[in-house]
Amino acid sequence: MPVEMELRRIIISEIHEQQVIILKELDGDRSFSIQIGIFEATSIDRKIKKIPSPRPLTHDLLCQTIHSLGGELQEIQITQLKEKTYFATLKIGQNGRVVEVDCRPSDAIALAVTMDVPIFVFEDVLNQINEEI
């Protein structure tokens, strides 16, 4: 069963290249962090703070493109953790079917925050993190 989580924190450091986002279980206490790039972190941060942009940024363009092609983002899922790399999937509804697109968690979370859809993490991923700690 995928577990619904929420974006709890973004830690943006100007010193390090890798930034950190923290996801926390909605109906529980489990949480974990994912390292992401500065571009994606900034994009997520802008969305949360609702900082407007005069022109559509890349994640806005992705949302607009999904919409223009008759799709609707339903949820994002973090599905796997393999050799310290997280894998994510966009679930997009289109004409009654669900299209899945493989992506990085940072892009998925930027889209989830922009389009206000739920973030799910597979139980396997959460178990694996706990084993590694």
Add this chain to the structure above:
Amino acid sequence: MPVEMELRRIIISEIHEQQVIILKELDGDRSFSIQIGIFEATSIDRKIKKIPSPRPLTHDLLCQTIHSLGGELQEIQITQLKEKTYFATLKIGQNGRVVEVDCRPSDAIALAVTMDVPIFVFEDVLNQINEEI
């Protein structure tokens, strides 16, 4: 009539925040430069140099999403220059119709380079640049 142009150069500076791309007319000598952000410049540069990425980057994800939703990028157009800001459009074919999506030239060019489709610039834009020089 839109004029077909090609990406002639990318100038990436680590000192300045704004990077520069230069477009040149395919069947002529007109050329002009556009300032873009470092993220988009790096993305375009990686595409041109065919530097592989272990995970789909944001522009790859955009290409994959268009494809998964039954779309095909046909061309990109730089359509307007207004108060020193360029405007671009993606032209995406889907089920026999053409869908247009408004975007920044940097995203449009990153997609054009990734999906190997033509870059068109409206004659009006070229005229305006020549007047301003």
